[in-house]
Amino acid sequence: MSEIVQIRHGVYVDSVSLMQVSRDVGATPGVTAALVAMATELNLELMRGMGFSADEPTIPNDLLVALRADNDDALAAGLVAVDSTLAALRSAGASSGGFGAPPPPRTLRSAVRAGGANLALISVPGSSATAEAFDALDAGVSVMLFSDNVPVADEVALKTAAGERDLLVMGPDCGTAVVGGVALGFANAVRRGSVGLVAASGTGAQQVMCLLDAAGVGMSHCLGVGGRDLSAAVGGRSTLQALDALAADEATTSIVVVSKPPAAEVLAAVEAHAATLGRPVHWAILGPGRPDLTASTEAALTADGHSVPRWPAWRGVDADAPVPGALRGLFCGGTLADEAMLVAAEALGDIASNIPLRPELALGADLRSPGHVVIDFGDDALTQGRAHPMIDPTLRMERIAAEAADPTCGVLLLDLVLGYGSHPDPAAELAAAIGAARASAAAEGRELPVVVSLTGVEGDPQGLTTCAEALAAAGASVFVSNAAATRHAIRQLAVAGKES
Amino acid sequence: MADAPLRGLLTADPSVATAGVSLFADALRAQAVPVTEVDWRPPLAGTEAALARVLADPRREAANALAFERLTTAGSDLVDVRPASEVLGLEKGQFLHAGPPLEWDRASGPMKGGLIGAMLFEGLAQTPEEAEAALAAGRGISLEPCHHHGAVGPMAGVVSPSMWMFVLRDEAHDGTAYCSLNEGLGKVLRYGAYGPEVIERLRWMTAVLGPLLQQAVRAAGPVDIRAIIAQMLQMGDEGHNRNRAGTLMFLREILPALIAADAPSSDIAEAVRFVGANDHFFLNLDMPACKLATQAAAGIPGSTMVTTMARNGTDFGIRVSGTGDQWFTGPANTPEGLFLGSFGPEDANPDIGDSAITETGGIGGFAMAAAPAIVRFVGGDVPFALRTTATMYEITLGEHPAFQVPILEFRGTPAGIDVVKVVRTGVLPQINTGMAGAVAGVGQVGAGLVNPPEQCFTSAVKALAATCG
Numbered sequence: 008m009s010e011i012v013q014i015r016h017g018v019y020v021d022s023v024s025l026m027q028v029s030r031d032v033g034a035t036p037g038v039t040a041a042l043v044a045m046a047t048e049l050n051l052e053l054m055r056g057m058g059f060s061a062d063e064p065t066i067p068n069d070l071l072v073a074l075r076a077d078n079d080d081a082l083a084a085g086l087v088a089v090d091s092t093l094a095a096l097r098s099a100g101a102s103s104g105g106f107g108a109p110p111p112p113r114t115l116r117s118a119v120r121a122g123g124a125n126l127a128l129i130s131v132p133g134s135s136a137t138a139e140a141f142d143a144l145d146a147g148v149s150v151m152l153f154s155d156n157v158p159v160a161d162e163v164a165l166k167t168a169a170g171e172r173d174l175l176v177m178g179p180d181c182g183t184a185v186v187g188g189v190a191l192g193f194a195n196a197v198r199r200g201s202v203g204l205v206a207a208s209g210t211g212a213q214q215v216m217c218l219l220d221a222a223g224v225g226m227s228h229c230l231g232v233g234g235r236d237l238s239a240a241v242g243g244r245s246t247l248q249a250l251d252a253l254a255a256d257e258a259t260t261s262i263v264v265v266s267k268p269p270a271a272e273v274l275a276a277v278e279a280h281a282a283t284l285g286r287p288v289h290w291a292i293l294g295p296g297r298p299d300l301t302a303s304t305e306a307a308l309t310a311d312g313h314s315v316p317r318w319p320a321w322r323g324v325d326a327d328a329p330v331p332g333a334l335r336g337l338f339c340g341g342t343l344a345d346e347a348m349l350v351a352a353e354a355l356g357d358i359a360s361n362i363p364l365r366p367e368l369a370l371g372a373d374l375r376s377p378g379h380v381v382i383d384f385g386d387d388a389l390t391q392g393r394a395h396p397m398i399d400p401t402l403r404m405e406r407i408a409a410e411a412a413d414p415t416c417g418v419l420l421l422d423l424v425l426g427y428g429s430h431p432d433p434a435a436e437l438a439a440a441i442g443a444a445r446a447s448a449a450a451e452g453r454e455l456p457v458v459v460s461l462t463g464v465e466g467d468p469q470g471l472t473t474c475a476e477a478l479a480a481a482g483a484s485v486f487v488s489n490a491a492a493t494r495h496a497i498r499q500l501a502v503a504g505k506e507s
Numbered sequence: 508m509a510d511a512p513l514r515g516l517l518t519a520d521p522s523v524a525t526a527g528v529s530l531f532a533d534a535l536r537a538q539a540v541p542v543t544e545v546d547w548r549p550p551l552a553g554t555e556a557a558l559a560r561v562l563a564d565p566r567r568e569a570a571n572a573l574a575f576e577r578l579t580t581a582g583s584d585l586v587d588v589r590p591a592s593e594v595l596g597l598e599k600g601q602f603l604h605a606g607p608p609l610e611w612d613r614a615s616g617p618m619k620g621g622l623i624g625a626m627l628f629e630g631l632a633q634t635p636e637e638a639e640a641a642l643a644a645g646r647g648i649s650l651e652p653c654h655h656h657g658a659v660g661p662m663a664g665v666v667s668p669s670m671w672m673f674v675l676r677d678e679a680h681d682g683t684a685y686c687s688l689n690e691g692l693g694k695v696l697r698y699g700a701y702g703p704e705v706i707e708r709l710r711w712m713t714a715v716l717g718p719l720l721q722q723a724v725r726a727a728g729p730v731d732i733r734a735i736i737a738q739m740l741q742m743g744d745e746g747h748n749r750n751r752a753g754t755l756m757f758l759r760e761i762l763p764a765l766i767a768a769d770a771p772s773s774d775i776a777e778a779v780r781f782v783g784a785n786d787h788f789f790l791n792l793d794m795p796a797c798k799l800a801t802q803a804a805a806g807i808p809g810s811t812m813v814t815t816m817a818r819n820g821t822d823f824g825i826r827v828s829g830t831g832d833q834w835f836t837g838p839a840n841t842p843e844g845l846f847l848g849s850f851g852p853e854d855a856n857p858d859i860g861d862s863a864i865t866e867t868g869g870i871g872g873f874a875m876a877a878a879p880a881i882v883r884f885v886g887g888d889v890p891f892a893l894r895t896t897a898t899m900y901e902i903t904l905g906e907h908p909a910f911q912v913p914i915l916e917f918r919g920t921p922a923g924i925d926v927v928k929v930v931r932t933g934v935l936p937q938i939n940t941g942m943a944g945a946v947a948g949v950g951q952v953g954a955g956l957v958n959p960p961e962q963c964f965t966s967a968v969k970a971l972a973a974t975c976g
Contacts, residue, residue, distance in 0.1 A: 030845055112543065112544075117545075126516065138559055153528075161559055186521050
């Protein structure tokens, strides 16, 4: 056992640093007790408590070094450690890298403040989405709420709060919006123009904006409102706000409202309000007995004095003769799936689906049926704990392969939606899957025609023509009009010919 | 276009804040749109439904604005120094302690030590063993939180009738708060020590220091404690683990009156030496100042602001404005930090003391950037101090108008802890603290940093949700 007590004069180090020095020196192998501290009354008492004694008188500005170790070598090592740790303290400042970056914002309110944002885009899991959206509204900005699985009561509360603050909640489950030419979520790089969209449907809005673009007509804004906005529960709260905003917007000269099948009384109320705006309002409302989105867009173009073009299409390999089997529509876009069912039901009758036109047509949990089937892979139930199929297409890819091996599958109808937010190179992967599906069906003696509804514009990051040509090269027929794609698919089926 | 619909959304150049999938932020950057991404994390487990209810509560915004306004406008004038028996009406056998309510059986070492010392000091027992037996039996003994009497106490926070108390007034909200006189560091009652030197010091404080301070404060006062806090933050103190500048400024305020006091000059000299040498003397003044501020903000229906954080050495407890006097407790964590002499982590008691009222009031750990010297307690560096304060802005309602941090361009300290933000972000309040020895009688063993347990905040949010219509 060896020990030493040193009194060093004229050395001042703050007490916190010295506690750290004591700790580091105490960790030297063989050192059993270490105190490096200014000689204050408290520290002298501590030192005595540790069994050391100092003979020399001290003042509080002296530095005490008290060490005890197993042997002389360890004691010497401890003293070296005292000097090197004190030296390191002095050099730390010289090598400091500045004050460091501030931490990133942890809430929307703080992000809005830090960046001066005027809009919040929320895509957190649905269970947390309501909280985030309220936070954004409290911060004074409108919200695009991409998240799904938000309870309808929360949606009503959010939209009510937003209305009181003169803010807009686009969503929940709002995939698409374009504000001031900026694409939010999934949206296409369409040309700027004077048509304003109010969309209770994401892919429906993309379909209409891409058709308008193909007709040479540009868009001012596309305000999403969420798929349930025109339901009886929500009552069109955001639609009415969006209509008023577009009617007051100088850049907007006419308005198109896009929606999946709405509640009749809500639609009537919205129509009545639209009639008071002093701007033409056109309707692209899906539903049994209503025009499809292509027809509605054509009507809007005609009413605004534009001509209707031939919609872009790329021919692939059609069936030589009508094929046996059923329609299998595998969609990522909910509204595109809806429209396909509405169009196909007129020719084919009942279509089973996970988003059925009538409840009795619902598919079971396995999503299987021997007849006509249309599946929306973007439905809430299939995206819990998983990214949207426009980002992660795995589930649909698996199903394409399964349909290729299924003799009851007559024709495959697929959608592919381009634009910001979507998969950066979706066509290559899908073309490969189409090629593989057609080849594996052919190996079993079946001809499998494939039709793709391709929603996009030339300016999209993925490139419309590039994608269409890649898909056509794999054998698919490609249409920008979803309704045209659906009709083309039906024409491949023998059963359609018999019924019509 | 201020009157354009949707606050001009369609006419302004879009600038977007995003929370969630970074793909969308990337897509916006590809369009050259300014984007601020939230570093989003899921909320503390099981709170999603309660959070949605509380955030939808229409009372919340106005209630929190009022709570914040009261918190930050509360005054704190030191008006008097008097015995606890007079100002709190405490009688022999009545003791106050730090933190949420506690029974003797569940008390930790330093809490038991502090109570044993107070028994000896009050002459209710002649030996520690006798004191402990009487406390365990509980006859003629009552234990209550300081917070239930408008008081606060650092560490064990034990207050007995003969102890002298600072009396502070918030004239703006007609509030009064009390705190005992600070005994210094090392072997002291509040760290659970009760040896003869501890009791002797307490007797001197009662016989000499208290009456002297009373004379000085009555002659020189009221002393504006809030103003001293504002200054100390600009002098390297954060008001919890570092109170050096505050102590000396307070001494400066009362020194002329102290010297002129009617007392032997040797007593005055000893009092001045004691106060000046005790770096934490001012802690017992900034704590009741923060108590005045937080109690002014208490009891506002719908407010989600924390009005108390306090520990009794066993439990950590918080109270929230919108739920009034209800405590939400969880097991206290043990601080991490540096140790005195040969003490180590195994010697430390779990978190103890009402001093987290400083963080609740917007100083202490929340003002760490003002006191970079503190960060070495956890081996941190100066950027750590800045980051700590910057992070606390994420869980607070606003910035204190009077308490500023020079290195952050005199930005106000983060003030008014919002339980909703704590639960949403999972960011827990940062508390700077001393560490008491786990064994009764040991005293202080170190100092460091600590966080409250999550469950205080999750249960508070659930209780707030239950108050929503």
